[in-house]
Amino acid sequence: PLFSNNNPYASFGATLARDEEQNLWSTPHDVTHTEADDDRVLYNMIVVRNQLDKDSEEWQKLNYDIYTLRQTRKEVRSRWKHILEDLGFQKEADSLLSVTKLSIISDSQNMGKARDILLKLSEETNIFPTSWELSERYLFVVDRLIALDAADEFFKMASVVYPKRPIGERADNSHKTPQC
Numbered sequence: 813p814l815f816s817n818n819n820p821y822a823s824f825g826a827t828l829a830r831d832e833e834q835n836l837w838s839t840p841h842d843v844t845h846t847e848a849d850d851d852r853v854l855y856n857m858i859v860v861r862n863q864l865d866k867d868s869e870e871w872q873k874l875n876y877d878i879y880t881l882r883q884t885r886k887e888v889r890s891r892w893k894h895i896l897e898d899l900g901f902q903k904e905a906d907s908l909l910s911v912t913k914l915s916i917i918s919d920s921q922n923m924g925k926a927r928d929i930l931l932k933l934s935e936e937t938n939i940f941p942t943s944w945e946l947s948e949r950y951l952f953v954v955d956r957l958i959a960l961d962a963a964d965e966f967f968k969m970a971s972v973v974y975p976k977r978p979i980g981e982r983a984d985n986s987h988k989t990p991q992c
Contacts, residue, residue, distance in 0.1 A: 937974045
């Protein structure tokens, strides 16, 4: 070739756009994006959307659904991070929430307890949106909290910060901050 571009950053913008498209968990280069069922659902939505004409109503609806699902995931992760930081895990919050296909359950005997706590969080708090299907990712996080002997405190804090509202009660956007 007459011209050679050896600049390693030449395709940086294209790489970022590609990462954003494939980025199902808001983490760049997330290699686990199709490992869990909820990741596959989002991935399939993206594949279907990309096969549609961008001007079509179906593309716009699917694009909105994808955006909404991503925003919901970000919000749930933010809620978990908020509670972890309130419990004193400021420096560890991101690593406690980081789950990859290489993550393992620390103790198989904790699996039942982790499932129970996750289900209890889902039923007795608003840490997850009403339409949320429990994610396998948070099972790993709860397992880590059990290993750190912080799972019960996490549940108590989640109950205070994100209390379950009776059906029909209006939700306001303010969060109750626990008095520590």
